[in-house]
Amino acid sequence: MPKSAERSSRTLVEASVAELSARAWRLIDGAQAVMADLDGCLAADNQPLPGAAEFVARVGARLVVASNNSTHTATELAALLASRGLSIAPRQFVLAGELAVGEVARQWPEARLMLLGSPAMRDAARAAGLRLVSGEPDVVLVARALQATVADLQDAVAALHHGARLVVANPDLSHPGENGLPRIETGALLTLLRAVLPGLPAQVVGKPEPTMFRAALAMTGADAGRAVMLGDNPTTDVAGARRIGMQTIRLRAAAAPEGPPNTP
Template sequence: MDKRIGDPPTCHPVLDARHVAQARIVLCDLDGCLISEGRAFDEAPDFVAGCGDRLWIVSNRSDMTAAALAQQLARLQLDIPRDRILLAGECALSHLAETGLNRLRLQAAEPLRKLAVEMGFELNHPLPQAVLLCRDPKLTVDGFGSLLNDLDRDIPLWIANEDLSHPGLDGRVVAETGALLAALRAIRPQLGWHTVGKPHPYMLHHALDAAGIAPEAAIFLGDNPDTDGRAARRAGVPFLQIDRSLAR
């Protein structure tokens, strides 16, 4: 691979396995790179097949589990096993479990809530040890007050990711977890939080450690230089940006 850490990111309009042929591990964002609104981009199946077992998904998704996503991707002819799919919501739950927390205020879609219960979290305790905010389409203005009341008791806030949105089909905007955080901060501007989602390098480090691959032997493909690119820099991994506007 000619690219070196610290070089400006290379941009390509589509995924192409030839661009990552020399990488020992290929880390790839999901929405905007492989799929959009549940549909695979045309070149995605060939890219996945060309990367083989070097490919890991590293996504800020926080509304589903890796197991469910693997099944969804298989229906799109994208065969990626669940143990090579890292999703910010699921990773946040795993991280909190590793810290020993078991009482959690979880604001998330039902698949994440079900997983949390299976992991042993108590979700309805009156004194939670942490609040975790994931993408939750059911959260309304009426729910913000309850969340902030918990946080006013100095309970730490964790969020799955800071993304305000991700790209949908034809460039349409899909609101993300960061938009919920922004709404909370409009009420409490001083609100602080923790995250394992990109641009934090947590998920990239996890994939590299699991594969036993050094950062300089990897490559990370993403469509968002502010989150994907920053995460790559922080992990010391070369970054290749997928910019589909170049193909228009």
């Protein structure tokens, strides 16, 4: 079979985790590691979707939830989902916000860090030993900063204009909220910064970048070729996982729009 056909055969398209085909289950049951997106796959607006609890129970310890969430810590998100009936251990999450904090701490442990993000992300940065500053940073980290003001964004523009590095937790412009309401995501802040500073370079950590998939694989010890990724977003979940050689299952029945990706 030509290589392109062989590659395209790696993506199964399925309705939802509640209605996986026997072929999909064979792939999942035979995988060393199973990565799953959260929003639109196992939950919507952090409310468990039908079939998610059964899926999580069947996959067991092989599961890693790989989410571009840059608001919560894994501990917070696990507790929130458990309170709504979906029990996944905090150690089974890789989240773009926490991962971005970890990447900054690993690459620039002494950096002065300007962090646009939730109180939980600021706590995570302090816990990682990073020094949070409001001016003259070496690194600007952008997460989903619902509390950020335009003045905060102006401070980030000034820092980046003067040469600070930019790290962005995820490139998503929006994620679907209740009743399909688009919620502003981290990538929309990147788009704003790039509107003011055209060509601004950024290190993006979340899906579809390989950093997140490699972190998820490292948690399980699995090779990419023995791992499968389930997700609803063809651009971030499917294309990102395939880029590093994982098998993929795309779920259709999600609130996330298909068509143009929700990434810049």
